[in-house]
Amino acid sequence: MSKEYLLEVKNLSCERNYKLIFDNVSFKLCSGGVVLINGNNGSGKSSILMCISGILEYKGLIKINKKYNDKIGYVGHKNALCEEDTIYEYLTFWKKIYNYKKDFNYVINFFDLRKYLEIPIKFLSFGQKKKLSFLRLQMIKSQIWLLDEPISGLDKRTRSLIINLITKHIEKGGGVIATSHQIINLRKVKNIMRVKID
Amino acid sequence: MIKYFHKFANPVRFLKLAIPIKKISGIAAFFTIFIGLIFALLLSPPDYQQKETVRIMYIHVPSAWMSLMTYGFIFLSSVFFLIWRFPLFLILAKESVPIGIIFTFSALISGALWGKPTWGTYWVWDARLTSFLILFFIFLGLKLIKDTFSNSSKGNYTFAYLSLVGGFNLPIIKFSVDWWNTLHQPASIIRTGGISVSNEMLAPLFLMALGLFFLFIYILLVSVEINIKEKSLINFRDSLKNN
Amino acid sequence: MTRLFILLLSREVKGYLFNTNKSWFALGFFLLCILIFPLSLGGSEDLLKKISISSIWICALFANLISLESLFKEDYKNGTLLQYHINRIPFFIIVFTKFICHWLFTGFPIIILSPLFLIFLSGSYENILGLFYSLLIGTPLFSLIGMPISALTLGSAARGPILVFLTIPFFLPIIIFGVLSVNSFSSGSFSEYYLLCAILSIGIIFLPYITIKILKESLE
Numbered sequence A: 001m002s003k004e005y006l007l008e009v010k011n012l013s014c015e016r017n018y019k020l021i022f023d024n025v026s027f028k029l030c031s032g033g034v035v036l037i038n039g040n041n042g043s044g045k046s047s048i049l050m051c052i053s054g055i056l057e058y059k060g061l062i063k064i065n066k067k068y069n070d071k072i073g074y075v076g077h078k079n080a081l082c083e084e085d086t087i088y089e090y091l092t093f094w095k096k097i098y099n100y101k102k103d104f105n106y107v108i109n110f111f112d113l114r115k116y117l118e119i120p121i122k123f124l125s126f127g128q129k130k131k132l133s134f135l136r137l138q139m140i141k142s143q144i145w146l147l148d149e150p151i152s153g154l155d156k157r158t159r160s161l162i163i164n165l166i167t168k169h170i171e172k173g174g175g176v177i178a179t180s181h182q183i184i185n186l187r188k189v190k191n192i193m194r195v196k197i198d
Numbered sequence B: 001m002i003k004y005f006h007k008f009a010n011p012v013r014f015l016k017l018a019i020p021i022k023k024i025s026g027i028a029a030f031f032t033i034f035i036g037l038i039f040a041l042l043l044s045p046p047d048y049q050q051k052e053t054v055r056i057m058y059i060h061v062p063s064a065w066m067s068l069m070t071y072g073f074i075f076l077s078s079v080f081f082l083i084w085r086f087p088l089f090l091i092l093a094k095e096s097v098p099i100g101i102i103f104t105f106s107a108l109i110s111g112a113l114w115g116k117p118t119w120g121t122y123w124v125w126d127a128r129l130t131s132f133l134i135l136f137f138i139f140l141g142l143k144l145i146k147d148t149f150s151n152s153s154k155g156n157y158t159f160a161y162l163s164l165v166g167g168f169n170l171p172i173i174k175f176s177v178d179w180w181n182t183l184h185q186p187a188s189i190i191r192t193g194g195i196s197v198s199n200e201m202l203a204p205l206f207l208m209a210l211g212l213f214f215l216f217i218y219i220l221l222v223s224v225e226i227n228i229k230e231k232s233l234i235n236f237r238d239s240l241k242n243n
Numbered sequence C: 001m002t003r004l005f006i007l008l009l010s011r012e013v014k015g016y017l018f019n020t021n022k023s024w025f026a027l028g029f030f031l032l033c034i035l036i037f038p039l040s041l042g043g044s045e046d047l048l049k050k051i052s053i054s055s056i057w058i059c060a061l062f063a064n065l066i067s068l069e070s071l072f073k074e075d076y077k078n079g080t081l082l083q084y085h086i087n088r089i090p091f092f093i094i095v096f097t098k099f100i101c102h103w104l105f106t107g108f109p110i111i112i113l114s115p116l117f118l119i120f121l122s123g124s125y126e127n128i129l130g131l132f133y134s135l136l137i138g139t140p141l142f143s144l145i146g147m148p149i150s151a152l153t154l155g156s157a158a159r160g161p162i163l164v165f166l167t168i169p170f171f172l173p174i175i176i177f178g179v180l181s182v183n184s185f186s187s188g189s190f191s192e193y194y195l196l197c198a199i200l201s202i203g204i205i206f207l208p209y210i211t212i213k214i215l216k217e218s219l220e
Helices: A045-052 A087-098 A105-111 A126-140 A156-171 B002-009 B011-043 B052-084 B087-119 B127-148 B154-184 B199-242 C002-018 C020-040 C045-068 C073-077 C080-086 C091-120 C127-152 C159-185 C191-218
Strands: A005-016 A019-030 A034-038 A059-064 A072-075 A144-148 A175-179 A192-196
Touching (some): A019 A175, A045 A144, A072 A126, A156 A175, B011 B052, B087 B154, B154 C127, B154 C159, C002 C020, C020 C045, C020 C091, C045 C091, C045 C159, C073 C080, C080 C091
Parallel strands (some): A034 A175, A034 A192, A072 A144, A144 A175
């Protein structure tokens, strides 16, 4: 493989609540590649992502290639949404945090959220909140995306939207690590690696 | 130093070492407390001022010493845990909390019972007493934290940090209450009623203190043993589930 | 860095202002607490005069304690703290913005209103300035000490009771020195003020640091 790697994980093991969750997980994430982590509930899929993002303590090696920007985008179960804010406030806040210079109009249209802009977040549905999370992800401008169950609980339309987004990100040269117990249908992506943990 | 700790930081190896110590200290605790009680209750002379009530001292003073020592122990093991991250230190710290509660409680109760015949009141808002009461509440807080986060590693740091902050806070509390006391209460009763301790009284006092110390070690090691075995049992059960 | 600080601070202030519960809760609780004292004394003016300073301090303590619960809760629950951590936003900014806002909405109004309540509780006029200064040093200390404990109890089921139980012993020195300082102010001695200032200057360095440590541990 001549391709540059974005992130390398070697012999990763993690202990939580006095229990070994997973042991000896190794994979490489290349630019333009996808790593799908499969496994049953409670097998530690989310924990791998949390190790990579630096929340959990781990043993082993996680190396992020410094040539690219080493920012990490993470979408988990918690959407980091303040219930009282409107969508517009939310977006401008994170835009300023990430120092995102471009306008987010394009992304809003992409997700079909234009008419909800002034609505407080507490009135939104689960799927719409998830969309907002992905909107935030767009603004980070990171190469590495960590997606924890990105498509579970969503309807067909939103699912295809998000898969579109992922494919676009990969075509631009980014890398995605996703966990899922459903099958993510990424037809256009060639470089898919599956990691199974038990 | 670290290497030396490493050797015993492994719980299984620690148990191997601890079980004989546990047995010895259990026997030692029984005999020293037994002999100490004989000395304290029968052989030692009654005080010329306080008469027979002075015998409460043989329970009160050692348990007060022991409760302070227990807190010091918790504090130190939390510090070691935070520095070297050996879970064993945390288990030691956690398991000594209930013992500390018991010692503090018995010191408070026996102090109150002793206070009534000698000073005429059960309780004075004296610096020493007040800070001891606060020590009791800090112990209770530690127990609360220990129980709410049981079986989750998240509570580990919570516990260690809390005992750390509490350890720094205790001298401040003592100091502040002292300050408050000297300003607003003319010389407290305790200091005027100083007891001259003769050798005949000192011997059972130290015997009792030694006995309680052995008792502390014994109870601590028993509960640590239970804790470690429980954890290995949980791991064993989970490994059964997975296969 | 300053840009981030201002951004987070403005968001925090906004959160307090527009969430009416959050902004008025502490002050409302303070008023309600103050109300208890005259009523529970059975109309004894003399006694009320004697305990006026202590009662204001006690109410300030409880108002602070009650509002500690919501300090990190929202951000922890919805995962904002997690995102801050992943996106490498320095935690000391977050902790300091939280501290400033918490003081601004619980300590500050109480300090401003304290002369009024001293008179309302028929305290003497000489103590107004002393009380004002002592609260000015004491209430930030309450917020500072409460912060690590509020962070400690994140994620536990019965958070409110535990928080109260753990925090009060740590508040005791502050309230002792606070009340004493008012009493000695009228006689021209400032030793307790200096002590409170010393505790504040030590606390403002170490307590946020401990809070950051604890917050990072609590994320997992």
